[in-house]
Amino acid sequence: DQQVKQNSPSLSVQEGRISILNCDYTNSMFDYFLWYKKYPAEGPTFLISISSIKDKNEDGRFTVFLNKSAKHLSLHIVPSQPGDSAVYFCAASARGEGSQGNLIFGKGTKLSVKP
């Protein structure tokens, strides 16, 4: 019973173009969402987050969009660079008493950016 779903296991994009990674969630109690990037044999690296009170957050080339009514978020990378090639994980948490912010992860999308 996956509460966070990344339905595309892989995505291939040309260098310089936009990469759009998608994530859907089912738990309406989630109020904090994050994207992580992971290279092989390394731990996930925090990229960007968004609170449910916002619908957009931007940090350099990375922008996360949140559509609460659709329970959907996306990560846009513009322009894409070969160094962005990695597995991207979407994660969500329901902050508040008893949760301690435990993250629920999607299965990841492998992004390949071709020169």
Add this chain to the structure above:
Amino acid sequence: DTAVSQTPKYLVTQMGNDKSIKCEQNLGHDTMYWYKQDSKKFLKIMFSYNNKELIINETVPNRFSPKSPDKAHLNLHINSLELGDSAVYFCASSRGERAQYFGPGTRLTVL
């Protein structure tokens, strides 16, 4: 200047053994976590701990136990290792319920 470190990076052991994985963070965070990444690549929370509370994922066998000697360390002890315990284990830390920062992972192989 590693923020979250884990040792060892690789651990190969026999079934039935008891082993520990160490985790240290130098970020001044107050909450630490252990995650398991299984063969299907899902990252699942095992424990979260701050100086007030330990929250255990109910699916984690009681052979697994976290031990925190101080706020900067959260070690994972595993008793009577089984084949199904083979996975990559990640430690993480955060300040309260903000973004978590992960260690490099420990690949455990049980033979």
